[in-house]
Amino acid sequence: MFKDIRKFFFKTEKKQNAPKPKKRIEESLEKTIEFFQKEFDGGADLIIRKIKIFNSNAAIISVDGMINKDITNDIIKTIVNFKPQISNPKELYGEIRDKISAFPDQLEVFYYEDALNMALIGCAILALDGQNSILVFGVQGFEVRSISEPTSEKSQRGSREGFVEVLRFNMALIRRRIANPKLKFETMQLGSTTRTYVSICYMNDRVEPEIIEEIKKRLKKCDIKSIMTSGCISPYLEEEGDLSLFSSVGLSERPDSVCGKIVEGRVAILVDGSPTALIVPYLFIEYFHNIDDYAMKPYFASLNRIFKIIAFFISILLPGFYVGFATFNPELIPSELLNKISLATGSTPFSLMLETLIIHFLYEILRESGLRLPQNLGHAVSIVGGLVVGDAAVNAGLIGAPTIMIVALTAISTFVIPNLYEPIALLRLLFIIAGGTLGLWGIMILFTVVLVNLCSKSNFGIPFTSPISPFGLFGMRDSIIRTSWKTLSKNKNKIQNMPGSVY
């Protein structure tokens, strides 16, 4: 009991679990089979096929559904039919390893844990009696989704390829675009239960070594048991104690976009089982960038970015300004427009702030229901929600038509920058409350708080708001505006050279 009380009042240092020592593979085949059976604890997907090779007992161990059965059968056939010229049965293993199964994806392991890990990722294992090592064949053949265009990041003129759920495929998609030996992948396993493979991908000559070290340090701190998506490790890549609404870890499903970032000195983190790559360090302005920007003429790309920034401000500020101006500062609204607003909202039973909050609440419900339903049903929900309920509410005099229009405009603006949806949704509500209680003053106070919060963020030594503040003309060439390729291709186009960077 005292221990519990002490634990409650005093911080106890977390026990560091020392890594278990690996168990060396024993010569007995039975012992090897026993190890696998014990680890899988009667699991239905463990396949152990005993075979005889040149009078020696052997076994092929694999996990059902993870291997390509055709390739595995071919390997087994070749091994079984093998007639080696040997005098000692002990030489058999060496003959198989070096002569018949000169398979490109072949590995020799000496520890049970390594063999188990390999089996779990879809390798076939050949264990031979009397041998204290095991041969592993990379014959992964599980069902995967084919490479297709990412639905959340469509491009007009870019590639149609998107990441898939298999880590190796994603690594290959990057490698195919950057045919440079400086491109480096470092793989580690995270998640004590799922033991998910995570790959850190960067260009050796373009990234600061301190950034890589810091990423590894932060990832090693990731103490969650199961990693099912890249979002699980994303918070561990943020600065410690960062409670900002905005994330300084970028997301992308596009290999071309990720490659572009890697070339600029950023680091991509790929997680097995997730089609989304994480990108660090990430700047706020990059939320407004798109792969098409680099395929279009600079003037149009710049114009696009400016529109996106305006859309961002509309999506967070417009409902707040609408409520604040109409309630506290009507003199700011042109008189004709003000008349229309007062006519429309004068007869409604709720205050303007409450009315706007209700509509937003309904909109969020409709969005959420439409998002998870099958596509056809989702359309029906949108029609019923948007047109029928909205129109009926206005006709019944419950809600003013301008409020519906404002919310609709805000919603459309939000879709321009889908990666920022989460902070926008919350900020929008906060601005409505600020505008409804303190008018323009409230909005400005909240705006400044959000601004300070954004400006205080910095990840891996690079300010999140760079190159806008701290301002750097050089960095501005690919921020709010995009300059021509001639300017962009000049030296120093690296993230570390952003103004305010510690590097």
Added chain:
Amino acid sequence: MNQKIISVPQLTTLFMINRLVISMTFGSSSINNHNIWDCIISSLLVFFITFILIIPMMMLFKNNKNSDNKNLDITDINEKILGKFGKIISVIYAFYFLLSCTYTLSNFKIFIESVINPPISFLVLLTSIIIFACYSAAKGINAIARAGAIILFLTFFLLIMIYVSLFKLIDFTNFRPFFYENYNSVTDGIFFMLSRMSCIPAMGMLLPMCFGNIKKGIITWNFLVLFLMSSMIFLVTGVLGELSDVKLFPIYTATSAAKISKFENLDSLYLGLWTAGIFLKLSLFLNLSSECLRKSFGRKSNKIIIFLLGIILIITNMFVKISNIISGIFDTRFLFFMTIFTAFLVPLILLIIKKISKFKQEPEI
């Protein structure tokens, strides 16, 4: 001991915001109901006086590093030169920064209560602005400076719009000869502008954190202040004429005449940015005040101090009208004395002591 974390343009930005906040409340009541137009001369004279006032502070920070090659701020120098008495001086600096915040808030209160319609609960506004300012202050100088740059950009953008729309409303018959009545408006103008020159004491804390050409930055800032004040006085007098002498907040009144196409009353937008400026000024001065106290009391973190100072600010602004003692402390003459003391006298005394001790230490040849 400080690290160099903000650039000279960021320092200039912070000071400009500080000045913009003050300029908004400039009016006939600030200069004892005299002629505002003459204050153009005041702003020109203040421009030169500022350079003189800055000299001791600048000289004090010339090559001021400790043995670890870290830059010392005014509290460190106080302690280094004056010992324990220096800690008291540092507390006075903390008090001054807090005083400056209270002045800003009291002007804000007068403004809200006299101009804004429909009325807003000042207590709610005050509490929310101080709580959030405490949060920003806790985020550090770097965050405030970065946010300040964006706010200043927006303010300048809006000011240009207001200036352009007001320029066509100027009636040149509104301008009277300088010193039409007497010289009092000039002296009162100087008194007002100098008493609110809180940037110079703030330099004592900010200069050691700053990298870049400080001299260039300060000259730019002073020129911009001169331009801002004189252009505002010029526009206000040109647009409002003699009305500017009777209005409580003539700059606000003038901006309310600004309009672009169908959008009238651009003053409201300007007020919004003014609020943002007040917010940033409070954040900055709360941070500086807490830093002074933190160093004086040898604490590691200044976050608790910031929130305590925030509570003090709320209380003093709530009771400033009730108590005579508090009202006496917030008299403009007291503020003027405090500004001159912290901006000029303390650095000058420290500089003299430093020079004398250096002279004594030098061996005779």
